[in-house]
Amino acid sequence: MFYALVGLRGPLALVLKYALLGAADALLILLLSAAINKSSFIIAGVVIATLIFLNYSFITKGAIPLKFLSVGLIFFTIFVVTPTGYTILMSTYNFKTGNEIARESAIVEILNNGLLPDDAGTTYDLFLGKSSDDQFAAILFDPVRSQLLYATERGTRPISEGDITRDSTGFIIEAKGIVKLTDEEFSGLDEVITNLRFPLGDGSFANPQGTDVAARLTQSIEYNKNKDQLINVQSGEIFIDNGEGNFVSKDDPSFKLDPGWRAFSGMDNFKSLFFDKNLRDPFIKVFIWTIAFAFLSVGTTFAVGMALAIALQDPIKFRRFYRGFLILPYAIPSFMSILIWRGLFNQEYGAINTLFGLDVAWFESPWLARFAVILVNLWLGFPYMYLIGSGALQAIPSEIEEAAAIDGASEKQAFITIKLPLLLQILSPLLIASFAFNFNNFNIIYLLTGGGPTNAIDGEVAGATDILISYAYKTAFGTNFQNLGLSSAISMVMFVIVGSMSLYTLKKSKVLNNL
Amino acid sequence: MTKKRYGVVGAIAAAALAVSVMAVPTAFAAKKSIVIWADDTRGPALESIVKQMEAEVPGYKVSVRSFASYDALGTAWDKATAATGPDIILRDGSLALSGSKSGKIQSLIISSTTRAAFSKAAIGALTVKARVYGIPTDADVTGMVYNTALMAKAPKTMQEIYDYYTANKTSKGLTNGICSFNGTWGAQPVLTALGGGTWGYKGTTANLSKVVFNSPAFKKNAKKYLLGADGKTNGFFSYSECDSAFKAGKVPVALVGAWNMDGIQKAGIKYAWGSLPGVTEGTFGNQWVGYSAAYLTSYATKHGVRIGANQLLNRFFASEEGQLAFNEAQKTPRPLAHLSASEKTKDLDAAGLGQASRNAVPQLNGPLGDKTGGADWYAVSDDALKDIFAGKDLNTTLDKAAAILAKNFANAAKS
Amino acid sequence: MSKKVGSNNAWKHILAISLVLFTAFPIYVVIVTSFDPTGGISSNSLLPVKFSFDNYILLFTDSRVPYLSWMKNSLIIASATAVTSVLIGAAAAFAFSRLRFRGRRIGLKSLLLIQVFPSFLSLSAIYVMMEQVFLVTPSLGLGSIWGLYLIYIGGALGVNAWLLKGFLDTIPLELDESARLDGASVPQVYWLIFLPLAAPVLAVTAVLSFIGTFNEFILASLFLQDVEKRTVAVGLQQFVGGQYEQTWGPFAAGSIIASVPLVILFLSLQRFIIGGLTAGATKG
Structure with a gap:
């Protein structure tokens, strides 16, 4: 039998298969041991799950579809599904500038900001080491008041110069009852030492600020764990959790303590997107332009590409040259062409103004900028439409055309009444895919106009050429103020739109019902 | 699972373990x-x-x-x-x-x-x-450099630069009289030299309740120096494309930061440092620091x-x-x-x-970055200048911009 | 088909020539700019004023512009992504096209749906993930081209499975049925019948994936922070991405060098590409 002879079932194939699997396993186990080593248990868990899934799918008998899908599924789950899930989760959080970190970290930072130096900014020369009972002990020397203290975490007591030894520069090099930490010991204990507090008796304490210096500080804000409140020790002001990711003054809820944290906010991001006028109006404006942009992009590229496909369908002179040359825009990396176009549209030096003898600020007028975006997208996109158009033309049986010719229809009539509808039907999945692509065509907007122009003076937040995806990007990663929560909500809305569009197409084109 | 399969699994496990044992982690560096x-x-x-x-x-x-x-x-x-x-x-x-x-x-x-x-x-x-x-x-501060091949001495008044520009515009192919390498941030000296700016001062402290972006003096001087007879920019001042123009020797005076100097030196432009003069001699524009x-x-x-x-x-x-x-x-x-x-x-x-x-x-980041009025100072000043240069009415544009800035500054002053 | 050839070809030539001019315009300007040592994009004249190789020389001599490394990185990462993603995509497409299993339709649907999610907003999530990986093995995490490669092929399943499935569906069922009757196992049908038949389409998919990866710069600019490790897209973008300072000369020169291999690849595979693009749509 032919198939038995060529292998893929024989011992050689088995060896090959298991060698590959073994290699993959070895790599994964390497990764696993590294992960365990660095106590990165999440990664270790993911690796173990991957190992089990991979080996199960290849070693188990049967489950053939799984063998074909498992590798792809693993990557897809880790690098697409997981981050997508994260984005969905973030849309339910108040996650923006000022509310970025976890709650515990925010409290730590607030307490840290509550550490105040005394009015004189007292600092001490620090000689830090351990006492005989292995506790931290230090000599503190206040050069201003010539005060010498022996300090432990329980308290301080004055000592005399006789208890210490200084070098010629006055630097303390030895002290009775303390073994000084070496540099390496010190850096190794950094995270402990940074929290050391040597009480000075009056509520203030000395806290190490460097290897040989400490500052006199007081803790002006304290955290009451039981009541989950922050209290200003001096004024007695109380700060409570406002449920939106900030501690605010009990008396004046508009007074916030920085930093805040990212807090669960349910549907608030979606609500504000639809009901907060300042967010809704730009959103609607951007939404309308996004639809218009996607339609115009598909429409113009299809019209030009299809016309070209018809023009070049039958042999004419230079056809080979036309074909080869006109698909160049599709072959040249688009990020380069878009950037080049941006240069061409430049007001002062751009080749377009030079060519036509104009002095037009293309990207400063909303309509001109939109025109430029569509024009550049036409340049980028018509070759693709030409390619699929000519493919589709070939797929139309020539009998149809001949039949039309016999019926006495003119070429034009035959095209409009018979061919075009057929072409549209054939190409509809690709056209819709193209629409979805342009709906999310981030690169052209980001690289060509950056979404602009934005007329800030008229109170515009979104630019004239901003489409949803560039607007979401700006919202999430813009300058000065970033709102990842809101931006995730925008993504969700886009997802629902494009997703239902895609499903609808699928249903209509009956792709899923075939077979 | 058949027996054979157990064997295979064992082999794989053994191979995998062997490889991973070879990669015994090495101890960290101590520091x-x-x-x-x-x-x-x-x-x-x-x-x-x-x-x-x-x-x-x-x-x-x-x-x-x-x-x-x-x-x-x-x-x-x-x-x-x-x-x-x-x-x-x-x-x-x-x-x-x-x-x-x-x-x-x-x-x-x-x-x-x-x-x-x-x-x-x-x-x-x-x-x-x-x-x-x-x-x-x-x-982070800008200074004025002037192209010594074009202007031998530092200009003493704004008028001097203006006169030089108008006199030599065609003969030397000048694109601007003054240009800023760093957008509106770098253009601040021009705005202040013409009597405008951002906020007022009480002595040396910023007075955020007083917006001078649309001050009468600035309106008057901007019309005189920045706009042509058609109400659009006369090219005297530009804050875009300064880089290539100055390096090509087509602008006598530029406002630059230290980070721009490398390119200027490479282009072989001979320059000297100075301060951007105001409308009257002895006054100067104020740049952000x-x-x-x-x-x-x-x-x-x-x-x-x-x-x-x-x-x-x-x-x-x-x-x-x-x-x-x-x-x-x-x-x-x-x-x-x-x-x-x-x-x-x-x-x-x-x-x-x-x-x-x-x-x-001082460049106060709080008020300049505040967006309470709808947009921050960087965007507002940029748009205002663009609109004015494009021929929109100077007075209303400046007033509108100032209104936004006033809201921003008021909010920033609160916190 | 070929009735009245040449009867009314004037409009065809007019259309084609105007499109040729439209297409040629930026290409012409970029070529002129690449030889202009002053660094502007066509300063005031469309005709070449000065001619020098300075911009090209700069790309290969300036230590701050390791163009060769960028090119190497781009080629490595794009080739690796193209090959891997086609392998993954073809296997998945085969399973979806020819095998019957529970969850097949829902699987296909969800693949499509997740694919249309505006995924780069999950940048932050991916970044955090890759940071963790970096801590475990720096060679696969943040900052390494192999980490970026992993992310790229993460998306391969969705895109390519759908594209390729469309083509595999057009292969007559009888073909594999008769092979099965001859005693071929499923993997044999896949490796010995489907892959050879699909080779042209696979090549096209690989080229498209190659170009797509070559073009990608949002993820790449976020991940590849060291100058030496960047891709061409990220590296070149720096020349003209600045707000106030743009150097078009080296950008133009770099773009031309980077485009040439792609254009050659594309033109030589042109015939297959037309077939590949329409494979899914025009079946039946």
Whole structure:
């Protein structure tokens, strides 16, 4: 039998298969041991799950579809599904500038900001080491008041110069009852030492600020764990959790303590997107332009590409040259062409103004900028439409055309009444895919106009050429103020739109019902 | 599973184990690392003086990560977490504000000697709610350079530049009389020289309740100097495309930052430093001065190097020797923030900028970045100038812009 | 088909020539700019004023512009992504096209749906993930081209499975049925019948994936922070991405060098590409 002879079932194939699997396993186990080593248990868990899934799918008998899908599924789950899930989760959080970190970290930072130096900014020369009972002990020397203290975490007591030894520069090099930490010991204990507090008796304490210096500080804000409140020790002001990711003054809820944290906010991001006028109006404006942009992009590229496909369908002179040359825009990396176009549209030096003898600020007028975006997208996109158009033309049986010719229809009539509808039907999945692509065509907007122009003076937040995806990007990663929560909500809305569009197409084109 | 399969599984497991055993983890280096993040100009400079930095923090290693551009550093910082985030970051003054808000930057306890080593403006620029959030490293400021092949002497009045421009526009192919390399931020001296600006002053402190963006003097002078008979820009002043125009020798006067000097020198332009003159002799435009700083991040605590990083900031970045060493290691040094160090710098451009920026006023990041009125100062001033240059009515445009700025400043003044 | 050839070809030539001019315009300008040592994009004159190789020389001599490394990185990462993603995509497409299993339709649907999710907003999530990986093995995490490669092929399943499934569906069922009757196992049908038949389409998919990866710069600019490790897209973008300072000369020169291999690849595979693009749509 032919198939038995060529292998893929024989011992050689088995060896090959298991060698590959073994290699993959070895790599994964390497990764696993590294992960365990660095106590990165999440990664270790993911690796173990991957190992089990991979080996199960290849070693188990049967489950053939799984063998074909498992590798792809693993990557897809880790690098697409997981981050997508994260984005969905973030849309339910108040996650923006000022509310970025976890709650515990925010409290730590607030307490840290509550550490105040005394009015004189007292600092001490620090000689830090351990006492005989292995506790931290230090000599503190206040050069201003010539005060010498022996300090432990329980308290301080004055000592005399006789208890210490200084070098010629006055630097303390030895002290009775303390073994000084070496540099390496010190850096190794950094995270402990940074929290050391040597009480000075009056509520203030000395806290190490460097290897040989400490500052006199007081803790002006304290955290009451039981009541989950922050209290200003001096004024007695109380700060409570406002449920939106900030501690605010009990008396004046508009007074916030920085930093805040990212807090669960349910549907608030979606609500504000639809009901907060300042967010809704730009959103609607951007939404309308996004639809218009996607339609115009598909429409113009299809019209030009299809016309070209018809023009070049039958042999004419230079056809080979036309074909080869006109698909160049599709072959040249688009990020380069878009950037080049941006240069061409430049007001002062751009080749377009030079060519036509104009002095037009293309990207400063909303309509001109939109025109430029569509024009550049036409340049980028018509070759693709030409390619699929000519493919589709070939797929139309020539009998149809001949039949039309016999019926006495003119070429034009035959095209409009018979061919075009057929072409549209054939190409509809690709056209819709193209629409979805342009709906999310981030690169052209980001690289060509950056979404602009934005007329800030008229109170515009979104630019004239901003489409949803560039607007979401700006919202999430813009300058000065970033709102990842809101931006995730925008993504969700886009997802629902494009997703239902895609499903609808699928249903209509009956792709899923075939077979 | 058949017997054969068990055999195969065993073989795989054995092979896999064998490979992984070979990769027994090696023990860590004992010293802890203090990680510094910086951009493409500061980073390489710091890398070259790591030894000097390490001398200030015995027991720690110092490692510097240079990013490919200023923007790349910003993006990475925005997304960084404790996993790979830095312990110290070098960034502009606005990070004090955003970092204190986000909790990613820690406030510092600085000694009175350190405080005294810097100008009040420098410390003030990094102070938020009475806490200091960084050690100033260098001043981000612009100065005026003039192309000595075109203008032999520094201009004394705005009129002088204007006359030169109109007289030589066609004969020398001048594109502008003055141009700014750094957008509206860099254009601030022109606005102030023409009697406008952003906010008023009570003595030397900013008066945020008084917006002078649309002052009568500015309206009058802007019409006279910036607009032509058709109500559009006359080309005298531009804040876009300055780079190529000045390097091509087509603009006599430019407003530049230290970071622009490398390109100007490469283009072979002969230049001298000066201050942008106002409408009357003896007055000058005021440029913004911001202070870049070295910041202590909250990741340092999580990495267990907080004291080390803090000491590096105070002993190296805040010291005269450290500032000079850092400055000299940079290819295009900027004016230093440290008072006594800035007097000792040997770099001519840094010194020239230092001289040229005598008239600088503090760039207050709070009000300038505030968006309460709908957009921040950067966007508003940019749009206002663009609109005016394109022929929109000067008075109404300036008034509209000023109204937005007033809202922003009022909000910023509250917090 | 070929009735009245040449009867009314004037409009065809007019259309084609105007499109040729439209297409040629930016290409012409970029070529002129690449030889202009002053660095502007066509300063005031469309005709070449100065001619020098300075911009090209700069790309290969300036230590701050490691163009060769960028090119190498781009080629490595794009080739690896193209090959891997086609392998993954073809296997999945085969399973979806020819095998019957529980969850097949729902699987196909969800693949499509997740694919249309505006995924780069999950940048932050991916960044955090790759930071963790970096801590475990720096060679696969943040900053390494192999980490970026992993992310790219994460998306391969969705895109390519759908594209390729469309083509595999057009292969007559009888073909594999008769092979099965001859005693071929499923993997044999896949490796010995389907892959050879689909080779042209696979090549096209690989080329498209190659170009797509070559073009990608949002993820790449976020991940590849060291100058040496960047891709061409990220590296070149720096020349002209600045707000106030743009150097078009080196950008133009770099773009031309980077485009040439792609254009050659594309033109030589042109015939297959037309077939590949329409494979899914025009079946039946």
